[in-house]
Amino acid sequence: MTPARLPLFLGIDGGGTGCRAVLADGRGEILGRGTAGPANIASDFEGALGNILQAAREAAGEVSLTALRAGLGLAGANAGAAADRLRPHLPFARSTVVTDAETAALGALGDSWGIVGAIGTGSVYARRDGAGLRQIGGRGLAVGDEASGAWxxxxxxxxxLRAADGLIPGTPFLSALIARFGGVDAAVAWAVTARGADFATLAPEIVASRDPAALALMEEATAEVNAAITALQPSQPLPVVLIGGLGPVFAPRIAAHWTVRPAVGSALDGALALAHQIPD
Amino acid sequence: MTPARLPLFLGIDGGGTGCRAVLADGRGEILGRGTAGPANIASDFEGALGNILQAAREAAGEVSLTALRAGLGLAGANAGAAADRLRPHLPFARSTVVTDAETAALGALGDSWGIVGAIGTGSVYARRDGAGLRQIGGRGLAVGDEASGAWxxxxxxxxxLRAADGLIPGTPFLSALIARFGGVDAAVAWAVTARGADFATLAPEIVASRDPAALALMEEATAEVNAAITALQPSQPLPVVLIGGLGPVFAPRIAAHWTVRPAVGSALDGALALAHQIPD
Incomplete structure (x- = not known):
């Protein structure tokens, strides 16, 4: 008889810019790590699959992928049937595929119940409690992502542009914003092709500015964060964890309303926790 | 001596979906017409130039383009240096290049002073008075185009989506909108890649609906139209002409505030009028 091997676990955090994998044993000891390119299974299925497998192989080293229990948090996993399409291509012994927002929430909360707001280029919120995980927001910049850097x-x-047109009062910050593009026409030409990440490059200055227009916008953004958290809070309020690039910006702004806690771990920790939850 | 020829005029209306040209003599008699594909000189310069020349040649027939005075209203003419780049390629005796919004305004107003709102897939406004033409709005869907079909x-x-997330009250119209896509995830997947023209396909139902959410949205859109007109009105109010697919929708809604008049002519008439204004 061969000796029974410890079960081994693989966590994969795949987002729009890159993919990370980690291999761990049953006690949480890290045995290997891997990285690869983007892993958005909705926008580029074949590329994402290749990057997921590359990061997994790098983390697994000598260990066969077929021996692993894998938890995957992937961008685009909630868009249509992308996750269903992926599953037959995964070589792992067992696997669970969820959104990268879900593994980020699991990582941020650890074993606790709570509410996570991930506010970076986009924005998405999740509550984890006895009923499982409920996610809201994260709708993309055209119709949502309120309070995010892109928004x-x-x-x-x-x-x-509205101030330049005389529709609302102008402020020094708003004038400087148009001037930096070289005028209204150039700003409009930029905006027509700008993506979320492009708009988000303007966020740090907005956050730092004491200009009345910038302060008003930050007030509105904070109200959006509070509204999303309020929509998720049960009658007995849960603690709130804010992650993402703008998490530390909004955390002190909502601290008067909710119990705010730091994140327990990363999205990769969440993916590993997901792998541990796969039943025998 | 060859007899002096009457000056001949060419009007060109070039937009994002197609390009039309008309040849006329000094008394406004139409001598020829031509059509071709899209003519947005900012988004596709070479294609636009080819279509402009094709429509022009079709309208001019036997007449040499080098003999004509041409007025061109072109999409993208306000974006950066596109119009400057185009001028050396135009074969006409003399020509003037402006935005298609400007020729639409000239056509809608004829010889009168007034304010034009062009509200279709996008939205743009202009005032024509003794000081010339002043344009506002028309910033594209990401940062503007308020009250347009796409908006x-x-x-x-x-x-x-906010109602589905519990952030605002739901209504039957809002529920039906999500249901028609097959649920929240499918609606989000559609929205991520939707262009202005796609969003605008939803407008007719919004306009026609008696649902409270749709009515509230139309109220806000009407307020946006009034705000743009207010920003352009001089102390002695000018008459207002609303054109574009949604012009007839908003015209009765603003009639209590302003003197609303029907359009005198089309954007092609405006382009021809522009050609007539070219000095000898």
């Missing part, structure tokens, strides 16, 4: 930049530019 | 569709879907 802040888009709103600031929209208001700067 | 109405985008806002309706955004609110439907």
């Amino acid at each position: 802040l930049g888009k709103m600031a530019l929209s208001r700067a | 109405l569709g985008k806002m309706a879907l955004s609110r439907a």
